[in-house]
Amino acid sequence: MSRTGYSRVLLKVSGEALAGDQSYGIEPLFLNDIARQIVDLTRMGIQVAIVIGGGNIFRGMAVAAKGGDRVIGDHMGMLGTVINSLALGDAIRRAGGRSHVFSSVSMPSICDTFTQRGAISALEGGATVICAGGTGNPFFTTDTAAALKAIELKCDVLLKGTKVDGVYSADPVQDPTAERYETISHEDVIMKDLRVMDTAAFALARDNGLPIIVYALSADDGLVGVIEGRTPSTRVG
DSSP states (O other): OOTTSOSEEEEEEOHHHHTTTSSSSOOHHHHHHHHHHHHHHHTTTOEEEEEEOOTTTOOHHHHHHTTOOHHHHHHHHHHHHHHHHHHHHHHHHHTTOOEEEEESSOOTTTSEEOOHHHHHHHHHTTOEEEEESTTSSTTOOHHHHHHHHHHHTTOSEEEEEESSSSOBSSOTTTOTTOOBOSEEOHHHHHHTTOTTSOHHHHHHHHHTTOOEEEEETTOTTHHHHHHTTOSOEEEEO
């Protein structure tokens, strides 16, 4: 176990965050910065698993909102997460780390199909594991996939990177008087309907005793600062 008390963590990154200041696609500078932060974390002796959203490429809900088939839309969104996962895996390797991309949707010519034993073996072997394809099922978000993978992979904590530095009582962009919580229980997040992650993700984390740390991806001290408690954040659990 590292000096921080964490030996294995799961990082959830939204697809929209990968777009940076763009409205679509992947911003290379942001991608490379995240990759460097991940490599820094692994050099501290912490095993890192990652789940990435696909909203910068495609959102399945957008199809359903315009009358399309939600299942087909969600399948398209899963493919977006694979694109992002491959990009981050490559960036991690270029930053001097090792990465292994698994997908919950089988596509063996592109990446390995996710299994718990395969992913844990890769983590124990020193690779950063990137879990693509969400849960592999429609109607579930990548937030829920992140909670599920964190539990499956026996992670100590789920790190949720967002555009704000924690969980607030209201949207701080819309309400400047919104209060940021230092700590809050899973149950209170669900009861207060604080939607920094999906309710299903919080319920899954609650039922399995998985703590969640919510922080800003733009934080100066990055992931190391979050893990060492120097970066403003909210601990849920």
